[in-house]
Amino acid sequence: xxxxxSKTHLLQQELYRKFAxxxxxxxxxxxxxxxAYDMELLEKMKKLGFFGIPYSRTxxxxxxxxxxxxxxxxxxxKQDASTGITISVxxxxxxxxxxxxxxxxxxxxxxxxxxxxxxxxxxxLTEPNAGSDAAGQQTKAYKxxxxxxxxxxxxxxxxxxxxxxxxxxxxTDPAAGTRGISAFIVEKGMPGLxxxxxxxxxxxxAASNCVVxxxxxxxxxxxxxxxxxxxxxxxxxxxxxxxIGIGAQAVGIAQGALNEAVKYVxxxxxxxxxxxAFQNTQFKLAEMQTxxxxxxxxVWRAAVAKDNKENYSVYAAMCKLMASEVANEVTRExxxxxxxxxxxxxxxxxxxxxxxxxxxxxxxxxxxxxMVISGSMKLK
Amino acid sequence: MKIAVCIKQVxxxxxxxxxPKTNTLIRDGVPSIINPDDKSGIESALKIKEENPEATxxxxxxxxxxxxxxxxxxxxxxxxxxxxxxxxxxxxxxxYATATIIASGLKKVGxxxxxxxxxxxxGDTAQVGPQIAEQMKxxxxxxxxxxxxxxxxxxxxxxxxxxxxxxxxxxxxxxTALSELAKxxxxxxxGIIDAYEKNITVLGFDDLKDMLNPxxxxxxxxxxxVVQSFTxxxxxxxxxxxxxxxxxxxxxxxxxxxxxxxx
Numbered sequence: 001x002x003x004x005x006s007k008t009h010l011l012q013q014e015l016y017r018k019f020a021x022x023x024x025x026x027x028x029x030x031x032x033x034x035x036a037y038d039m040e041l042l043e044k045m046k047k048l049g050f051f052g053i054p055y056s057r058t059x060x061x062x063x064x065x066x067x068x069x070x071x072x073x074x075x076x077x078k079q080d081a082s083t084g085i086t087i088s089v090x091x092x093x094x095x096x097x098x099x100x101x102x103x104x105x106x107x108x109x110x111x112x113x114x115x116x117x118x119x120x121x122x123x124x125l126t127e128p129n130a131g132s133d134a135a136g137q138q139t140k141a142y143k144x145x146x147x148x149x150x151x152x153x154x155x156x157x158x159x160x161x162x163x164x165x166x167x168x169x170x171x172t173d174p175a176a177g178t179r180g181i182s183a184f185i186v187e188k189g190m191p192g193l194x195x196x197x198x199x200x201x202x203x204x205x206a207a208s209n210c211v212v213x214x215x216x217x218x219x220x221x222x223x224x225x226x227x228x229x230x231x232x233x234x235x236x237x238x239x240x241x242x243x244i245g246i247g248a249q250a251v252g253i254a255q256g257a258l259n260e261a262v263k264y265v266x267x268x269x270x271x272x273x274x275x276x277a278f279q280n281t282q283f284k285l286a287e288m289q290t291x292x293x294x295x296x297x298x299v300w301r302a303a304v305a306k307d308n309k310e311n312y313s314v315y316a317a318m319c320k321l322m323a324s325e326v327a328n329e330v331t332r333e334x335x336x337x338x339x340x341x342x343x344x345x346x347x348x349x350x351x352x353x354x355x356x357x358x359x360x361x362x363x364x365x366x367x368x369x370x371m372v373i374s375g376s377m378k379l380k
Numbered sequence: 381m382k383i384a385v386c387i388k389q390v391x392x393x394x395x396x397x398x399x400p401k402t403n404t405l406i407r408d409g410v411p412s413i414i415n416p417d418d419k420s421g422i423e424s425a426l427k428i429k430e431e432n433p434e435a436t437x438x439x440x441x442x443x444x445x446x447x448x449x450x451x452x453x454x455x456x457x458x459x460x461x462x463x464x465x466x467x468x469x470x471x472x473x474x475x476y477a478t479a480t481i482i483a484s485g486l487k488k489v490g491x492x493x494x495x496x497x498x499x500x501x502x503g504d505t506a507q508v509g510p511q512i513a514e515q516m517k518x519x520x521x522x523x524x525x526x527x528x529x530x531x532x533x534x535x536x537x538x539x540x541x542x543x544x545x546x547x548x549x550x551x552x553x554x555x556t557a558l559s560e561l562a563k564x565x566x567x568x569x570x571g572i573i574d575a576y577e578k579n580i581t582v583l584g585f586d587d588l589k590d591m592l593n594p595x596x597x598x599x600x601x602x603x604x605x606v607v608q609s610f611t612x613x614x615x616x617x618x619x620x621x622x623x624x625x626x627x628x629x630x631x632x633x634x635x636x637x638x639x640x641x642x643x
Contacts, residue, residue, distance in 0.1 A: 011453065015569070049569030064569060
């Protein structure tokens with residue numbers, strides 16, 4: 001067993017780190033305050049290949065792997081968690097559905113522009129009444145000639161404000177339960193598709209996250225992803241992979257906050273010495289760095305298992321459960337180390353604390369992660 | 381058009397510490413980077429390539445095997461191929477011997493345009509670029525702030541103390557780049573993955589010995605000897621003025637400069 005990153009991974013990490021420090025960090029605070037993502041920044045990342053890392057060159061991707069992708073997720077999220085989720089929803093949720101279940105034609109037409117950095121994708125599963133219970137879908141689709149007609153609305157669809165390609169789930173056979181859900185590829189501009197304003201949120205405020213309405217949206221029958229009724233399976237598989245990215249995002253948020261705190265405690269003087277000289281500070285930082293490293297190793301294990309085509313779903317759930325809890329604990333403790341300044345919006349740590357919370361909620365709550373993990377333990 | 385960009389791998393720090401016993405740089409724990417002026421040289425070469433699709437850009441580095449990562453970074457930015465000039469025989473070379481070795485490597489391959497950085501942030505001599513040109517007996521233009529290719533010539537805006545020189549030189553020639561010449565692009569994800577698929581040509585002493593006299597290289601071939609290096613001690617603590625408004629700060633600074641007869 002070797003815990004070292006390869007040379008290719010190290011050089012990629014350097015790229016992601018340098019880009020995040022030079023390009024993302026200076027914008028993060030304003031993007032959070034303005035609740036809007038900087039489109040120029042998005043374009044820069046598309047050009048460098050951040051939106052197609054683990055996908056094959058055959059379809060225009062970068063030809064990297066999932067370990068490369070989680071390195072990117074950690075580095076960008078160290079500076080700005082909103083950037084992390086923007087890349088993650090596109091990569092692990094939208095693109096993976098088409099990559100894993102799309103036909104050759106669908107891959108050429110839809111996957112290629114998504115992974116070559118031309119277009120942005122989103123993923124519409126969650127509904128006002130279907131969150132953790134994703135099977136409770138109310139959006140419906142019926143076949144009409146050589147088209148499907150989709151009706152319903154989705155909530156919290158990340159990237160939807162500027163996405164070009166929507167992977168959306170709808171009931172094609174309401175009587176069949178989870179086996180009655182199908183997945184469709186919908187394009188921006190199709191009549192009946194509308195995206196509401198950004199939903200005001202506690203954290204990841206720069207990300208686009210909206211209600212998306214499907215009002216008699218007609219899509220060609222060839223935009224059905226997989227078979228009719230296989231939508232639930234497609235969504236669950238995408239979310240399994242997505243959790244690795246969220247784990248990496250959480251590790252990034254935690255490490256980003258810790259790095260800021262380390263900088264601060266060396267400068268801040270109280271009682272005549274830097275607060276870094278106090279054992280309380282040293283021990284707290286030591287505990288936090290240890291927990292972050294543990295979470296990072298779980299994320300890497302899940303990513304490498306996925307790269308090796310092993311069953312990674314439990315590893316993914318574990319890494320997300322652990323990393324998201326660590327991110328919340330670490331950001332909260334870092335605010336405490338900075339005291340009043342930590343609470344101030346002049347410093348980035350309060351933003352990181354607000355951003356951390358969502359990692360325990362989206363792409364499966366911590367409770368759902370525990371269902372997945374305990375489900376593998378042969379308890380019943 | 382064949383373009384070579386010479387780069388040096390340097391420690392990423394402005395606080396260079398010296399080993400008091402050996403008078404050499406302590407490199408442990410200091411990350412290595414491509415020298416900033418050299419990186420600007422890479423960028424300007426890549427821009428020329430964008431405008432002249434037939435052009436190729438070869439990045440050249442003399443250094444230990446660990447310099448491999450600097451060459452991979454240059455490949456990941458978009459350079460076509462890379463040459464590492466490396467060998468025990470080259471150790472201890474001063475700028476003159478270094479230029480002799482690099483010039484032999486460049487002559488062996490043959491290039492139309494050679495771009496080097498103005499100077500490296502570790503040695504700060506600004507000698508190797510011009511010395512390479514002298515060894516190769518080709519024209520050189522130093523301190524380039526703008527560079528364009530026109531036919532078989534280059535036209536360079538050369539920074540001077542209080543003016544610019546616009547200088548034209550026929551290729552083959554050598555240009556030394558200022559950091560202002562071009563803001564280096566980022567590597568790309570794809571470029572990094574491809575960079576590690578490429579072969580780096582390694583030129584050792586045996587590859588260059590028909591052009592190199594052993595007396596010209598290493599310590600023997602180095603006319604410069606460092607007699608002593610030391611870290612300069614600060615004479616006194618600076619003065620810190622706090623709590624002033626902008627106007628008061630300006631007045632205080634001017635008064636101080638006046639007091640010291642500096643203005």
